[in-house]
Amino acid sequence: MTEPAGIYVHLPYCASRCGYCAFVVTTDDSTRGRYLTAIETEAALVAAEASGARFDSIYLGGGTPSLLAPDEVARLIDSLRGRFAFDDGTEITLEANPEDVGAAAARAWARAGVSRVSVGVQSLEDAELSAVGRRHDSARALAALEALSGEGVAISGDLILGLPLQTAESFRGSLRALCEAVDHLSVYLLETEKSRVLEDDRRRRPERYLSDDGQADAWLEMGEWLAARGFEHYEISNWARDGRRARHNVKYWTRTPTLGLGVSAHELWGDRRRANVSRLERYLAEIEQGRRPLALDRELSAVEAAREEIFLGLRLAAGVPEVRVAEVAALAGDDRLSEDYEGWLSEEILERAGGRVRFTERGFLVSNEVLSRFV
Numbered sequence: 001m002t003e004p005a006g007i008y009v010h011l012p013y014c015a016s017r018c019g020y021c022a023f024v025v026t027t028d029d030s031t032r033g034r035y036l037t038a039i040e041t042e043a044a045l046v047a048a049e050a051s052g053a054r055f056d057s058i059y060l061g062g063g064t065p066s067l068l069a070p071d072e073v074a075r076l077i078d079s080l081r082g083r084f085a086f087d088d089g090t091e092i093t094l095e096a097n098p099e100d101v102g103a104a105a106a107r108a109w110a111r112a113g114v115s116r117v118s119v120g121v122q123s124l125e126d127a128e129l130s131a132v133g134r135r136h137d138s139a140r141a142l143a144a145l146e147a148l149s150g151e152g153v154a155i156s157g158d159l160i161l162g163l164p165l166q167t168a169e170s171f172r173g174s175l176r177a178l179c180e181a182v183d184h185l186s187v188y189l190l191e192t193e194k195s196r197v198l199e200d201d202r203r204r205r206p207e208r209y210l211s212d213d214g215q216a217d218a219w220l221e222m223g224e225w226l227a228a229r230g231f232e233h234y235e236i237s238n239w240a241r242d243g244r245r246a247r248h249n250v251k252y253w254t255r256t257p258t259l260g261l262g263v264s265a266h267e268l269w270g271d272r273r274r275a276n277v278s279r280l281e282r283y284l285a286e287i288e289q290g291r292r293p294l295a296l297d298r299e300l301s302a303v304e305a306a307r308e309e310i311f312l313g314l315r316l317a318a319g320v321p322e323v324r325v326a327e328v329a330a331l332a333g334d335d336r337l338s339e340d341y342e343g344w345l346s347e348e349i350l351e352r353a354g355g356r357v358r359f360t361e362r363g364f365l366v367s368n369e370v371l372s373r374f375v
């Protein structure tokens with residue numbers, strides 16, 4: 001294994017459930033102590049298999065990792081450091097909700113080794129935030145970013161495009177204010193179809209939502225605006241200032257090995273795709289009996305691995321070697337895929353550059369349709 005690997009830890013506890021959430025979360029934190037012990041047990045169970053590997057990233061995701069007490073975060077990081085071989089300068093990311101970020105927490109996280117905080121800002125308009133059940137308001141989000149700014153950690157902010165009540169103007173305002181405070185930005189399109197409540201609302205009251213064309217225009221305008229301010233669009237949903245790409249996340253798109261600890265966590269290890277069960281009680285019960293609760297554990301075939309290389313690699317602005325796309329289209333035995341591929345190039349959804357093929361900025365907007373053909 002040449003590239004250092006990463007470790008993802010899923011922390012499923014949230015103070016309340018947001019209207020659009022599709023993650024494995026719980027608002028009942030009565031199992032939290034057991035869960036943190038279970039993560040340490042799971043780390044011990046996988047440590048032997050990972051004994052020859054070097055690591056250079058930890059990602060504490062969720063859920064809301066910032067709900068943990070700072071000493072719980074420190075203990076978790078120390079326990080991982082004690083079991084795996086980490087490079088100097090390992091990136092340690094913590095996902096945080098703005099309401100949990102104050103000066104004391106920011107300082108304690110930095111002291112525990114956290115080097116990057118990803119803040120779920122989502123919008124800087126109060127009405128939009130409350131429309132999807134977020135617990136913070138705009139002032140709280142700006143205060144969180146301010147608290148982090150003096151701690152020497154890299155700061156990433158998340159925004160959502162397509163929120164109820166959002167307009168092109170309000171999205172522009174959120175984007176511009178957020179960019180002043182972060183060096184990395186993740187922007188997601190709201191997928192109303194993942195939430196019955198939001199899907200019903202959009203059908204009944206479409207006037208509360210930007211149209212699909214309005215979202216596309218806002219997205220393209222955002223790309224130009226960020227590019228002019230030194231943010232590189234390096235992945236479909238991610239922009240970074242120089243040297244601030246999310247090291248851990250890039251491992252997913254380049255198929256670099258990552259371990260996944262915790263309920264519903266996924267991993268790629270030695271060409272095996274694995275995923276833990278997504279029911280919390282079952283996760284705890286099996287770990288407490290000394291075994292990993294794997295719902296999926298499968299070696300990928302060469303064709304599956306090649307397809308992954310395309311549908312994950314194409315997410316990156318750098319794209320993938322064109323020769324690999326042609327090979328995969330041939331391996332897939334799907335004549336229509338080769339034809340469609342030529343069509344995507346002629347329609348300028350994809351473009352060729354230096355032996356590679358990649359999405360155009362406009363092509364990113366319809367990337368789901370293209371990527372799903374390689375899955």
Ligand code: SF4
Nearest residue numbers: 014017018021062063
């Ligand atoms: S805070 Fe994040 S993980 Fe928790 S419910 Fe909201 S969207 Fe889901």
